[in-house]
Amino acid sequence: MNVAMLSRWHVHANDYAREAMANPDIEIKLVWDEEPERGRQWASELGVPFEGNLDAVLSNPDIEGVIIDTPTYMHKQVMLEAAKHKKHIFSEKVLTFTIKECEEIFSAVDENEVHLMLSLKRLSDDYYLYAQKAVKEGLLGRLNLVRCRLAHTMGLPLEGKPYGKLPPYFFDPELCGGGALMDLGAHPIYLTNRFAGEPKGVYARLQATLGHRVDDNSAVLVDYSSGVLGIIEAGFSSNDSFRLELHGTDGQIIIEKGGLKIKSIHVQDGQWTTPAELPAKLPSAMEQWVKQIKDGTEPAITREDMWRLTQINEAALVSHREGRRVELADYGGAV
Missing domain, CATH: 3.40.50.720 (NAD(P)-binding Rossmann-like Domain)
Incomplete structure:
Protein backbone atom coordinates (compact mmCIF):
# COMPACT_ATOMS: atom_id res chain seq x y z
CA MET A 1 0.00 0.00 0.00
CA SER A 119 -3.06 4.57 17.36
CA LEU A 120 -4.38 3.37 20.71
CA LYS A 121 -1.29 1.26 21.08
CA ARG A 122 -1.60 0.00 24.65
CA LEU A 123 -4.62 -2.11 23.72
CA SER A 124 -2.16 -4.43 21.99
CA ASP A 125 0.13 -4.86 25.00
CA ASP A 126 0.55 -8.13 26.87
CA TYR A 127 -0.15 -6.68 30.32
CA TYR A 128 -3.48 -5.27 29.16
CA LEU A 129 -4.47 -8.58 27.56
CA TYR A 130 -3.58 -10.48 30.75
CA ALA A 131 -5.59 -8.11 32.93
CA GLN A 132 -8.61 -8.22 30.62
CA LYS A 133 -8.54 -12.03 30.62
CA ALA A 134 -8.22 -12.12 34.42
CA VAL A 135 -11.24 -9.84 34.82
CA LYS A 136 -13.28 -11.88 32.34
CA GLU A 137 -12.42 -15.12 34.15
CA GLY A 138 -13.54 -13.65 37.47
CA LEU A 139 -10.15 -13.71 39.19
CA LEU A 140 -10.88 -10.31 40.72
CA GLY A 141 -14.51 -11.08 41.52
CA ARG A 142 -16.69 -8.07 40.87
CA LEU A 143 -14.53 -5.24 39.57
CA ASN A 144 -15.25 -1.99 41.39
CA LEU A 145 -12.31 0.38 40.78
CA VAL A 146 -9.79 1.03 38.02
CA ARG A 147 -6.99 3.54 38.44
CA CYS A 148 -4.61 4.36 35.60
CA ARG A 149 -1.82 6.95 35.71
CA LEU A 150 0.62 7.99 32.99
CA ALA A 151 3.04 10.86 33.53
CA HIS A 152 6.49 12.11 32.62
CA THR A 153 8.75 15.09 33.25
CA MET A 154 9.10 16.26 29.66
CA GLY A 155 7.14 19.45 30.32
CA LEU A 156 9.37 20.60 33.17
CA PRO A 157 11.35 23.75 32.23
CA LEU A 158 15.01 23.40 31.35
CA GLU A 159 17.64 26.10 30.92
CA GLY A 160 16.59 28.11 27.88
CA LYS A 161 13.59 25.81 27.32
CA PRO A 162 10.51 27.00 29.21
CA TYR A 163 8.49 24.09 27.79
CA GLY A 164 11.07 21.44 28.64
CA LYS A 165 11.64 18.67 26.14
CA LEU A 166 8.21 19.07 24.56
CA PRO A 167 7.57 21.33 21.56
CA PRO A 168 6.16 24.71 22.63
CA TYR A 169 3.07 24.08 20.51
CA PHE A 170 2.09 21.16 22.77
CA PHE A 171 0.98 23.88 25.19
CA ASP A 172 -1.26 25.67 22.69
CA PRO A 173 -4.92 24.83 23.35
CA GLU A 174 -6.01 26.00 19.89
CA LEU A 175 -3.68 23.48 18.23
CA CYS A 176 -3.97 20.62 20.72
CA GLY A 177 -7.36 21.03 22.33
CA GLY A 178 -5.80 20.47 25.75
CA GLY A 179 -2.64 19.43 27.51
CA ALA A 180 -1.54 16.40 29.49
CA LEU A 181 -5.00 14.81 29.65
CA MET A 182 -5.65 15.22 25.92
CA ASP A 183 -2.23 13.80 25.03
CA LEU A 184 -0.86 11.37 27.62
CA GLY A 185 -4.23 10.92 29.26
CA ALA A 186 -5.57 9.26 26.14
CA HIS A 187 -3.93 6.00 27.18
CA PRO A 188 -5.40 5.84 30.71
CA ILE A 189 -8.79 6.90 29.33
CA TYR A 190 -9.15 4.15 26.73
CA LEU A 191 -7.65 1.50 29.02
CA THR A 192 -10.04 2.39 31.86
CA ASN A 193 -12.98 2.46 29.46
CA ARG A 194 -12.15 -1.04 28.25
CA PHE A 195 -12.24 -2.49 31.76
CA ALA A 196 -15.14 -0.47 33.15
CA GLY A 197 -17.61 -0.28 30.25
CA GLU A 198 -20.05 2.52 29.54
CA PRO A 199 -19.23 5.77 31.37
CA LYS A 200 -22.03 7.77 33.02
CA GLY A 201 -20.45 10.87 34.49
CA VAL A 202 -17.16 12.77 34.70
CA TYR A 203 -15.61 15.11 37.24
CA ALA A 204 -12.22 16.55 36.25
CA ARG A 205 -9.54 18.89 37.53
CA LEU A 206 -7.03 19.97 34.90
CA GLN A 207 -4.25 21.87 36.65
CA ALA A 208 -1.77 24.16 34.88
CA THR A 209 0.89 24.05 37.60
CA LEU A 210 3.62 25.21 35.18
CA GLY A 211 1.69 28.36 34.34
CA HIS A 212 0.97 27.51 30.70
CA ARG A 213 -2.41 27.67 29.00
CA VAL A 214 -3.05 23.92 29.18
CA ASP A 215 -3.01 21.35 31.96
CA ASP A 216 0.15 19.55 32.97
CA ASN A 217 -1.23 17.69 36.02
CA SER A 218 -4.74 16.25 35.71
CA ALA A 219 -7.10 13.87 37.44
CA VAL A 220 -10.50 12.64 36.27
CA LEU A 221 -13.08 10.65 38.20
CA VAL A 222 -15.46 8.65 36.01
CA ASP A 223 -18.42 6.60 37.22
CA TYR A 224 -19.57 3.78 34.96
CA SER A 225 -22.89 2.02 34.45
CA SER A 226 -21.19 -1.19 35.62
CA GLY A 227 -20.69 0.32 39.08
CA VAL A 228 -16.95 0.68 38.54
CA LEU A 229 -15.22 3.92 39.49
CA GLY A 230 -12.43 5.05 37.19
CA ILE A 231 -9.56 7.28 38.35
CA ILE A 232 -7.61 8.64 35.39
CA GLU A 233 -4.42 10.65 35.88
CA ALA A 234 -1.96 12.29 33.48
CA GLY A 235 0.94 14.70 33.80
CA PHE A 236 3.74 16.48 32.00
CA SER A 237 5.34 17.57 35.28
CA SER A 238 5.67 14.41 37.43
CA ASN A 239 8.40 11.85 37.70
CA ASP A 240 8.04 9.22 34.98
CA SER A 241 5.31 6.78 35.92
CA PHE A 242 2.86 4.30 34.50
CA ARG A 243 0.54 2.48 36.87
CA LEU A 244 -2.62 0.52 36.21
CA GLU A 245 -4.59 -0.84 39.16
CA LEU A 246 -7.67 -3.05 39.03
CA HIS A 247 -9.53 -3.70 42.29
CA GLY A 248 -12.35 -6.15 42.81
CA THR A 249 -14.16 -8.08 45.51
CA ASP A 250 -11.82 -11.08 45.14
CA GLY A 251 -8.49 -9.52 44.30
CA GLN A 252 -6.42 -6.91 42.57
CA ILE A 253 -3.90 -6.47 39.79
CA ILE A 254 -1.10 -3.91 39.89
CA ILE A 255 0.79 -3.10 36.69
CA GLU A 256 3.80 -0.79 36.66
CA LYS A 257 6.74 -0.23 34.35
CA GLY A 258 8.58 -2.93 36.25
CA GLY A 259 5.98 -5.61 35.68
CA LEU A 260 2.64 -7.10 36.73
CA LYS A 261 1.43 -8.80 39.90
CA ILE A 262 -1.89 -10.25 41.00
CA LYS A 263 -3.40 -11.00 44.38
CA SER A 264 -6.59 -13.07 44.23
CA ILE A 265 -8.38 -15.54 46.45
CA HIS A 266 -8.46 -17.75 43.34
CA VAL A 267 -4.69 -17.72 42.72
CA GLN A 268 -1.77 -18.99 44.85
CA ASP A 269 -3.74 -19.00 48.13
CA GLY A 270 -4.38 -15.30 47.89
CA GLN A 271 -0.71 -14.32 47.92
CA TRP A 272 0.83 -11.73 45.61
CA THR A 273 2.20 -13.51 42.59
CA THR A 274 3.70 -12.68 39.21
CA PRO A 275 2.27 -14.65 36.28
CA ALA A 276 4.73 -17.07 34.72
CA GLU A 277 3.87 -15.74 31.28
CA LEU A 278 1.70 -13.13 29.64
CA PRO A 279 -0.40 -13.47 26.47
CA ALA A 280 1.25 -12.74 23.14
CA LYS A 281 0.92 -9.12 22.10
CA LEU A 282 -1.60 -8.26 19.41
CA PRO A 283 -0.44 -6.70 16.14
CA SER A 284 0.27 -2.99 16.42
CA ALA A 285 -2.38 -0.46 15.46
CA MET A 286 -0.66 0.09 12.11
CA GLU A 287 -0.48 -3.65 11.46
CA GLN A 288 -4.17 -4.00 12.31
CA TRP A 289 -4.94 -1.18 9.85
CA VAL A 290 -3.06 -2.89 7.05
CA LYS A 291 -4.62 -6.28 7.78
CA GLN A 292 -8.11 -4.81 7.64
CA ILE A 293 -7.37 -3.15 4.29
CA LYS A 294 -5.70 -6.23 2.81
CA ASP A 295 -7.94 -9.07 3.93
CA GLY A 296 -10.80 -7.60 5.93
CA THR A 297 -9.50 -8.70 9.35
CA GLU A 298 -11.55 -6.93 12.01
CA PRO A 299 -9.22 -4.79 14.15
CA ALA A 300 -9.09 -5.09 17.93
CA ILE A 301 -9.07 -1.29 18.20
CA THR A 302 -12.62 -0.15 17.58
CA ARG A 303 -14.60 2.96 16.79
CA GLU A 304 -16.14 2.74 20.23
CA ASP A 305 -12.63 3.09 21.71
CA MET A 306 -12.08 6.21 19.62
CA TRP A 307 -15.53 7.66 20.36
CA ARG A 308 -15.44 7.01 24.12
CA LEU A 309 -11.96 8.56 24.32
CA THR A 310 -13.29 11.71 22.68
CA GLN A 311 -16.40 11.72 24.87
CA ILE A 312 -14.40 11.62 28.11
CA ASN A 313 -12.01 14.34 26.93
CA GLU A 314 -14.83 16.62 25.81
CA ALA A 315 -16.71 16.16 29.09
CA ALA A 316 -13.56 16.60 31.20
CA LEU A 317 -12.87 20.02 29.69
CA VAL A 318 -16.45 21.11 30.46
CA SER A 319 -16.26 19.69 33.99
CA HIS A 320 -13.06 21.58 34.76
CA ARG A 321 -14.25 24.81 33.22
CA GLU A 322 -17.61 24.74 35.01
CA GLY A 323 -16.48 23.06 38.23
CA ARG A 324 -19.12 20.33 38.15
CA ARG A 325 -19.82 16.71 37.37
CA VAL A 326 -20.84 16.28 33.75
CA GLU A 327 -23.51 13.77 32.79
CA LEU A 328 -22.35 11.91 29.70
CA ALA A 329 -25.92 11.57 28.47
CA ASP A 330 -25.38 15.20 27.46
CA TYR A 331 -22.47 14.11 25.26
CA GLY A 332 -24.01 11.34 23.21
CA GLY A 333 -25.19 7.86 24.00
CA ALA A 334 -23.71 4.65 22.65
CA VAL A 335 -21.64 4.90 19.49
Missing part, protein backbone atom coordinates in the same frame (compact mmCIF):
# COMPACT_ATOMS: atom_id res chain seq x y z
CA ASN A 2 1.40 3.36 -1.05
CA VAL A 3 1.02 6.01 1.65
CA ALA A 4 1.71 9.68 2.20
CA MET A 5 2.99 11.03 5.50
CA LEU A 6 0.88 14.04 6.44
CA SER A 7 2.87 16.32 8.76
CA ARG A 8 5.76 15.88 11.17
CA TRP A 9 4.01 18.00 13.81
CA HIS A 10 3.45 15.30 16.42
CA VAL A 11 6.39 13.98 18.45
CA HIS A 12 5.55 10.42 17.34
CA ALA A 13 5.60 11.17 13.60
CA ASN A 14 9.12 9.77 13.21
CA ASP A 15 8.06 6.57 15.02
CA TYR A 16 5.21 5.99 12.56
CA ALA A 17 7.48 6.65 9.59
CA ARG A 18 9.93 4.06 10.91
CA GLU A 19 7.16 1.54 11.50
CA ALA A 20 5.74 2.11 8.03
CA MET A 21 9.15 1.62 6.43
CA ALA A 22 9.63 -1.61 8.39
CA ASN A 23 6.27 -2.99 7.23
CA PRO A 24 6.61 -4.93 3.96
CA ASP A 25 3.04 -4.01 3.00
CA ILE A 26 3.61 -0.24 3.22
CA GLU A 27 5.66 2.06 1.03
CA ILE A 28 6.02 5.76 1.81
CA LYS A 29 5.68 7.68 -1.44
CA LEU A 30 5.16 11.33 -0.45
CA VAL A 31 5.42 13.80 2.38
CA TRP A 32 3.18 16.81 3.00
CA ASP A 33 3.47 19.21 5.90
CA GLU A 34 1.57 22.34 6.90
CA GLU A 35 5.06 23.81 7.49
CA PRO A 36 6.74 23.33 4.08
CA GLU A 37 10.32 23.70 5.28
CA ARG A 38 9.86 21.01 7.91
CA GLY A 39 8.19 18.80 5.33
CA ARG A 40 10.98 19.23 2.78
CA GLN A 41 13.54 18.26 5.41
CA TRP A 42 11.56 15.16 6.35
CA ALA A 43 11.02 14.15 2.74
CA SER A 44 14.77 14.45 2.16
CA GLU A 45 15.47 12.23 5.16
CA LEU A 46 12.95 9.64 3.96
CA GLY A 47 14.20 9.81 0.37
CA VAL A 48 10.80 10.66 -1.12
CA PRO A 49 9.31 13.75 -2.83
CA PHE A 50 7.72 16.59 -0.89
CA GLU A 51 4.35 17.88 -2.08
CA GLY A 52 3.26 21.24 -0.70
CA ASN A 53 -0.33 21.02 -1.89
CA LEU A 54 -2.48 18.72 0.23
CA ASP A 55 -5.15 18.42 -2.45
CA ALA A 56 -2.50 17.24 -4.90
CA VAL A 57 -1.46 14.53 -2.44
CA LEU A 58 -5.01 13.36 -1.87
CA SER A 59 -5.86 13.51 -5.58
CA ASN A 60 -2.85 11.38 -6.49
CA PRO A 61 -4.20 8.02 -7.72
CA ASP A 62 -1.01 6.26 -6.63
CA ILE A 63 -1.60 7.12 -2.96
CA GLU A 64 -3.82 4.57 -1.22
CA GLY A 65 -3.54 5.67 2.39
CA VAL A 66 -2.37 8.49 4.64
CA ILE A 67 -0.62 8.55 8.02
CA ILE A 68 -1.69 11.70 9.85
CA ASP A 69 0.41 13.53 12.43
CA THR A 70 -0.93 17.03 11.89
CA PRO A 71 -1.89 19.38 14.74
CA THR A 72 -4.95 17.86 16.37
CA TYR A 73 -7.22 20.73 15.36
CA MET A 74 -6.57 19.81 11.71
CA HIS A 75 -7.56 16.14 12.09
CA LYS A 76 -11.21 16.57 11.17
CA GLN A 77 -10.68 18.52 7.95
CA VAL A 78 -7.73 16.43 6.77
CA MET A 79 -9.59 13.18 7.47
CA LEU A 80 -12.76 14.34 5.73
CA GLU A 81 -10.74 15.31 2.66
CA ALA A 82 -8.78 12.06 2.74
CA ALA A 83 -11.97 10.01 2.97
CA LYS A 84 -13.55 11.99 0.12
CA HIS A 85 -10.54 11.03 -2.02
CA LYS A 86 -10.90 7.33 -1.04
CA LYS A 87 -7.72 7.20 1.05
CA HIS A 88 -7.41 4.87 4.03
CA ILE A 89 -6.57 6.76 7.24
CA PHE A 90 -4.15 6.06 10.08
CA SER A 91 -3.78 8.74 12.74
CA GLU A 92 -2.08 9.57 15.98
CA LYS A 93 -4.48 9.94 18.91
CA VAL A 94 -6.73 11.70 19.69
CA LEU A 95 -9.19 11.49 16.81
CA THR A 96 -10.68 14.95 17.30
CA PHE A 97 -12.08 17.32 19.95
CA THR A 98 -15.80 16.47 20.03
CA ILE A 99 -18.03 13.45 19.49
CA LYS A 100 -19.93 15.44 16.87
CA GLU A 101 -16.71 15.68 14.85
CA CYS A 102 -16.06 11.97 15.48
CA GLU A 103 -19.40 11.12 13.97
CA GLU A 104 -18.72 13.30 10.93
CA ILE A 105 -15.46 11.44 10.36
CA PHE A 106 -17.09 8.02 10.82
CA SER A 107 -19.81 8.96 8.32
CA ALA A 108 -17.27 10.12 5.74
CA VAL A 109 -15.22 6.94 6.17
CA ASP A 110 -18.31 4.74 5.73
CA GLU A 111 -19.65 6.72 2.80
CA ASN A 112 -16.35 6.37 0.95
CA GLU A 113 -15.65 2.77 2.03
CA VAL A 114 -12.20 3.42 3.49
CA HIS A 115 -10.67 2.16 6.73
CA LEU A 116 -9.81 4.34 9.73
CA MET A 117 -7.34 3.46 12.48
CA LEU A 118 -6.28 5.42 15.55
